[in-house]
Every structure is written in C-alpha cells, then in structure tokens.
Amino acid sequence: MKGKKGPYKVILSEKEVPTSWYNILPDLPAPLPPPLHPVTREPCTPEDLAPLFPMELIKQEVSEEGYIEIPEEVLAIYKLYRPSPLHRAYRLEEELDTPAKIFYKNESFSPPGSHKPNTAIAQAYYNKIEGVKRLTTETGAGQWGSALSLACKFFGLDLKVYMVKVSYEQKPYRRTMMETWGAEVVPSPTDTTNAGRAALADDPANPGSLGIAISEAAEDAVTHEGSKYSLGSVLNHVCLHQTIVGLEAKAQMEKFGEYPDIVIGCVGGGSNYSGLAFPFMQDKLKGKDVRFISAEPVACPTLTKGKYEYDYGDEAATAPIVMMYTLGHKFIPPAIHAGGLRYHGDAPILSLLTNKGYMDAVAYPQTQIFDAAMTFARTEGMIVAPETAHAVKCTIDEALKCKESGESKNILFNLSGHGLLDLGGYGEYLAGNLVD
Numbered sequence: 001m002k003g004k005k006g007p008y009k010v011i012l013s014e015k016e017v018p019t020s021w022y023n024i025l026p027d028l029p030a031p032l033p034p035p036l037h038p039v040t041r042e043p044c045t046p047e048d049l050a051p052l053f054p055m056e057l058i059k060q061e062v063s064e065e066g067y068i069e070i071p072e073e074v075l076a077i078y079k080l081y082r083p084s085p086l087h088r089a090y091r092l093e094e095e096l097d098t099p100a101k102i103f104y105k106n107e108s109f110s111p112p113g114s115h116k117p118n119t120a121i122a123q124a125y126y127n128k129i130e131g132v133k134r135l136t137t138e139t140g141a142g143q144w145g146s147a148l149s150l151a152c153k154f155f156g157l158d159l160k161v162y163m164v165k166v167s168y169e170q171k172p173y174r175r176t177m178m179e180t181w182g183a184e185v186v187p188s189p190t191d192t193t194n195a196g197r198a199a200l201a202d203d204p205a206n207p208g209s210l211g212i213a214i215s216e217a218a219e220d221a222v223t224h225e226g227s228k229y230s231l232g233s234v235l236n237h238v239c240l241h242q243t244i245v246g247l248e249a250k251a252q253m254e255k256f257g258e259y260p261d262i263v264i265g266c267v268g269g270g271s272n273y274s275g276l277a278f279p280f281m282q283d284k285l286k287g288k289d290v291r292f293i294s295a296e297p298v299a300c301p302t303l304t305k306g307k308y309e310y311d312y313g314d315e316a317a318t319a320p321i322v323m324m325y326t327l328g329h330k331f332i333p334p335a336i337h338a339g340g341l342r343y344h345g346d347a348p349i350l351s352l353l354t355n356k357g358y359m360d361a362v363a364y365p366q367t368q369i370f371d372a373a374m375t376f377a378r379t380e381g382m383i384v385a386p387e388t389a390h391a392v393k394c395t396i397d398e399a400l401k402c403k404e405s406g407e408s409k410n411i412l413f414n415l416s417g418h419g420l421l422d423l424g425g426y427g428e429y430l431a432g433n434l435v436d
C-alpha cells in the first residue's frame with residue numbers, strides 16, 4: 001500500500017476526555033418498560049434493588065438527567081488507558097477494494113484488554129463510597145471478571161467471581177489475570193449457593209452458564225453482610241458508563257472531518273455497542289440519517305431470533321424481570337460455539353430501540369466471523385476478540401455492499417477488545433476444527 005495522506009488515527013489529549021456520561025433515557029422515543037419484581041411482578045422499587053446495588057447506581061438506572069458527571073476518582077483511573085484511539089482502516093479498505101471509509105474505535109488498550117473497565121471502575125467507586133466492602137459477580141470467558149478485579153483492587157474492595165465452569169477449566173489465563181489483581185475465582189455451579197446446588201442436582205456434570213453464575217453471585221451478595229453484586233452488561237447504568245466510548249468517538253470523527261453513515265458493534269448483553277452507538281443515536285433521534293447494526297452469533301441469536309418480552313435476567317429466576325429481546329432464561333448456547341456473546345437476553349434500552357426500528361441486527365456463523373477476523377489481522381494487524389470479530393464481519397459486509405453500489409459511506413465499528421487470550425479459538429479455526 002502506498003502511504004496515505006492520513007490521518008491514520010486520531011488521539012485526543014487527556015484534557016479532551018469527556019467529563020460526563022451521556023444518558024439516553026430522557027431522549028428515548030418511548031418510555032422504557034420498568035423492571036418487575038421476580039415474585040410480585042410489580043415494578044421494582046429502589047428498596048427491591050438495594051440489597052444488590054449501591055443507591056447511586058440504582059438512581060442512574062432510572063435517571064432523567066441528560067448527562068451525568070464522571071467522578072474525579074473514576075476519571076483518574078480512566079486516564080491509565082483513556083482516551084482510546086480512533087483509527088482509519090486504510091489497509092482493510094484497500095484489501096476490500098471498497099470506496100467506503102472504515103473507522104474503528106479501539107478499546108483494546110485497557111489493562112484487561114476490553115471496554116469493560118469503563119463500567120467496572122465506576123461501579124467499584126460507587127460501591128466504595130457507600131461503604132460496601134466486598135463485591136460478587138459472574139464471568140463467562142473472564143473479560144468481565146478481570147475488569148472488575150482490576151477495579152476492585154484500585155478501590156480496596158474484596159471480589160468473588162463465579163466463573164462458568166467450562167471456561168474455568170478451558171481458559172486458565174483469565175483466571176490467573178483475576179487472581180493477579182486479587183480476586184477469588186470459583187467454578188460455577190458451586191455447592192455453596194442454593195442456585196448452584198439446584199443446578200448440580202439436575203445435572204452433576206453441569207458445565208455452567210452465565211445465567212446460573214449470575215444467580216449464584218446475586219445470592220451470595222444478598223446473603224453476606226457488606227457485600228453487593230455487580231453486573232458487567234445489560235443494565236442501563238452499564239450502558240451509561242460505556243458512553244464514554246461514543247462521546248470520544250464523536251469528537252474524533254469530527255477531527256477526521258467526517259460523520260458515520262453506519263455505526264456497527266457486536267452484541268452480547270449490549271454494553272460496548274450501546275456505549276459507541278448512543279451518542280450518535282442522540283443525533284438520529286433528532287432526525288439525522290444514521291444506520292445502526294448489531295452483530296451477534298447465530299449460536300445465540302437474541303436480537304434476530306429472540307422474542308421481545310419480559311424475562312428473568314438469570315437462570316434461577318431470582319433476578320428482576322426485564323423487557324428485552326430474549327431466548328428464554330434457560331437458554332444455553334451449543335458447546336461448539338467459540339465466539340463469545342452467550343447471554344440469553346439483551347440490554348433493555350438497545351432492545352427497545354431495535355423493537356422500534358431505530359437499530360437493525362444481523363447474525364453470523366462462527367466460521368464467517370473468524371474469516372473476517374483473519375482478514376482484519378492480516379491487514380490492520382490487530383488480533384481481535386472473537387466477540388469483536390462479529391462487528392468486523394458486519395463491517396466487511398457493508399463495505400463490500402458499497403463496492404457493489406459504488407457509494408462511499410463512512411462505516412464506524414467498535415473494536416471492543418483484543419483476542420490475545422482467545423488464541424485457542426484462532427488455533428481451532430486455523431486447524432479447520434470449527435464447525436457452524
């Protein structure tokens with residue numbers, strides 16, 4: 001490739017890091033259906049949620065403030081890895097021979113390698129200032145557990161992580177990462193909670209699932225003094241904290257002198273994509289023409305095949321019932337699936353915007369997302385997380401459509417994390433062992 005005029009990337013200065021998160025709730029085109037109590041099926045009150053979360057996060061969950069100030073202590077830790085760069089993918093464009101301009105926001109430079117610390121740090125902070133001593137959480141492959149381990153270490157909180165058993169056994173490096181940052185990690189289901197014992201009674205060889213691990217972590221928090229529970233995706237306050245990604249991206253696109261026609265992200269529970277998308281969605285809700293596409297696996301096709309209805313957030317049906325796209329709270333993705341994004345539901349806000357037609361969704365089989373990840377690694381260099389590879393696949397498809405139509409659209413996607421601890425999946429792909 002000949003040198004381009006550039007810029008190849010835009011990096012904001014530390015002074016330009018946004019000092020507030022963007023809260024999309026007051027701008028939504030319809031009111032968000034409230035979460036319901038799992039037993040009474042009445043709308044949850046703050047008192048219902050207080051055993052699980054600190055009051056400030058409960059307030060953020062329903063806030064009508066358009067912007068919420070980021071506490072100084074949180075910003076100070078953000079600055080270990082923020083602002084993150086926004087790149088122009090010249091080499092990928094050339095490989096695809098497309099007139100489209102491709103941009104990506106790179107969230108892989110945080111210590112655990114993904115966007116997840118953006119909310120982990122905020123959540124640990126609010127728990128700390130309300131006197132909480134210990135957090136519990138679940139993790140699948142370990143990205144969330146590692147992000148929260150880091151955040152808890154910085155704020156002096158103890159952390160217990162219920163890690164889905166099959167990942168605990170197959171992915172030792174994320175566990176080591178969590179332990180390095182001081183967390184206690186156990187394979188879920190355990191025999192130390194009612195939810196875990198019930199899952200093991202049904203099937204002693206239960207490989208675990210995110211839904212079961214959530215039930216265990218939540219039960220642990222409400223039965224231990226000084227403990228609360230933390231969730232890494234789905235909830236409104238998590239999406240709120242992730243908007244730092246989109247707010248930075250908006251300022252960076254402006255420095256490129258461009259605005260995206262299409263905004264793309266991968267969706268597990270919906271947090272990284274909400275974070276990138278919502279600040280641009282703010283413009284669409286005021287009439288700007290922008291397209292939004294969620295990319296998910298066919299092995300866990302929540303937005304493309306799920307129902308938009310009230311469902312439990314966890315397997316044991318003890319968490320609040322929320323209105324979302326869902327495959328049912330008992331759903332467990334097939335064991336052959338190596339691409340992450342395994343949660344049965346999706347963020348209520350993202351679900352509402354999808355249901356009202358403001359966002360589209362596509363699903364891909366895993367061989368296609370690894371094909372796309374290979375193309376990306378061999379042009380832009382970065383080895384992306386398998387989750388991120390769904391967004392890369394969607395971006396490549398849209399860029400190839402531009403090639404056919406001759407249109408020069410601006411495509412922006414979120415590079416939510418690197419894949420350097422997911423090389424097992426790449427190895428399986430290279431060996432030809434992945435099936436759809």
Ligand SMILES: *Cc1c(COP(=O)(O)O)cnc(C)c1O
Pocket residue numbers: 114115116143144232233234266267268269270271272273341385387388416417418
């Ligand atoms: C956790 C994770 C995701 C999926 O979670 P969302 O809440 O949908 O963002 C995507 N990419 C990476 C790198 C992750 O670690």
